[in-house]
Amino acid sequence: MPNSKSTLKTSQANTTSSEAEILALRKEIEQLRLEKAAAFDRLNVQEAIHKNFGESQSRFEAIFYQSVLGQKIIAPDLRIMQVNESLQQMMGYSKAELVGTRITEFAHPDFVRDWQALQKKLWEEQIPSFQIETCLLKKDGTSFWCQVTSILFQDQDATLGFTIVENIDKRKLLELKLKKLYDNQETIMHMVAHDLKSPLNNIMLAARLLKETLEEPETKKQEKDEQIFSYVNLISETSDSALHLISELLLIGEIESRYATLEQTDLKDYIQFHLNSLRVDAERKGISLLFHHSGKPVFAAIDRSKFRWVLENLLSNAVKFSQENGQISLTLKEEGDKKVLQVQDNGIGIPAELHATVFQKFTKARRQGTKGEPTTGLGLYIVKQIIEEHKGRVWIESQADAGTSVFIELP
Incomplete structure (x- = not known):
């Protein structure tokens, strides 16, 4: 028979080994439980992140697509990646026509550098x-x-660039009006300080000399009559000059304060x-x-009142700078969808x-006319303002001593 003491020791050793294995298993189970709990925590965090991301995405899409302001997302090469409805309406294009194109394709030619500056500053x-x-530029060809x-x-x-586009046409129009008011004040001051001062001085001088002549005793009647005539003539000419200046000044004010009312008219x-x-x-x-002219109607949209000023200024200049017995011709023709008037x-x-x-x-460039007619230097300026409106x-084509042609092109 085996020794009882030896068997006991063996049993105790086996028990100790089993307990160690059980303890190790318990530790391993606890570690697995902790890892499982951590995994669940990570999963919950990921779900929360995903939920928050989804909520943020929804909020962003709501702001982006429902905003009354034009909004778009652009890439570093200025390619349009996404647009909202407001921007589509603002520009007159559909989403399909805008997405995938570069915003510079819709920039006014004079303002492409603005977008290049934005690209440089951001990226x-x-x-x-x-x-x-x-x-x-809008799809209809107009700009804003x-x-x-x-x-x-x-x-x-x-x-990427999240981009907000706000129409500021009204503000720019107000700024333009303020600038025109400032320019008008500058014009008035210039004319008062320079152009009106001289004729008024001449009128005052001629009136004083006329008064002195009339007060002289009746001696040399013919000589006296000639002096009186020359002074009256000077007063008449300088008054005409001053009145012409005032008329053009008032004309500029009316041009810049009243919007053009365009009507289809047979030119x-x-x-x-x-x-x-x-x-x-x-x-x-x-x-x-x-x-x-060809004899056929040539229709264009014009402000009939303002366009008369164009004709008056062009013909006045042509007469003023033509010699006696000269010739002035007006030629009206159509070139494609343009109407062209030439005054030569x-x-x-x-x-x-x-x-x-x-x-x-x-x-x-202003000079006196061929018979000394005064000029204000405002005639072609007025013409340009009206035609641009x-x-x-x-534009002009001209050579010294070879005549002048002024061309007007209307849509």
């Missing part, structure tokens, strides 16, 4: 946000002023009608006034070095 210099005031604010944000591995009949009342000055200098004279012309300034206010353009 090269890494400025968190950047703002510009720029001009965008907008304030653009773009903010950088991370989307996975890409850095052929319109010009023919007004030429009859504009021939007087030409006839005084023996200048023939010709009107060339064979007068003294304009030197090439003055061409760049002829449409400026108080241009340095009609969305047209005006």
Whole structure:
């Protein structure tokens, strides 16, 4: 028989080994429980994150798509990745027409550099946000002023620009009105300080000399009569000059304060009608006034009141700078969808070095007429303002001593 003591020891050793194994198993089970709890915690955190992300995404989409402001997301190459309904309505394009294109494709040609500056500031210099005031083109070809604010944000591995577009046409219109008011004040001060001061001084001088002459005793009647006539003539001429200045000043004020009311008008009949009342000055200098046209109606949208000022200024200039017995011709024609009016004279012309300034206010190109007629330097400036208000353009072709042609192109 085995020794009882030996068997007891063996049993105790086995018991101790089993207890150790059980303890190890318990530790392993506890570790697994802790890991399981941690896994559940991580899962709950991930679910919370996913839930929060989903809620944030929903809030973002609600703000993005329902905002009354135009909004878009752009890539570093200025490619449009997403747009909201407000921006589509603002620009007149559908989502399909905008997404995938570059915003520079819709920039007014004069303002493409604004977007290049925004691109540089955000993605090269890494400025968190950047703002510009720029001009965008609508699908119908018109343009509008907008304030653009773009903010950088991370989307996975890409850095994109969340961009808000606000139409600021009304504010820009107010700024333009304020500028025009300032320009008008500047014009008034300029004319009072320079152009009106001289004729008024001449009138005062002539009136004083006339008074002194009339007070002289009756000796040399013929000589006295000649002096009186010369003083009266000076008063008459300088008064005409002052009145012309005041008229053009008032004209500028009216042009810039009243919006153009455009009406479809047959330019052929319109010009023919007004030429009859504009021939007087030409006839005084023996200048023939010709009107060339195809005989067919040529329709354009014009403000009939303002466009008369265009005709008056162009013909007045042509008569003023033409020699006696010269010729002025008006030519009306259609070139595609454009209507072109050319006013041509064979007068003294304009030197090439003055061409760049002829449409400026108080241009340095102004000169006296061929018979000493005064000029304010405002005629072509007024013409340009009116034609641009009609969305047209005006330019000249001229050489010294070879006459001048003024071209007007209307849509």
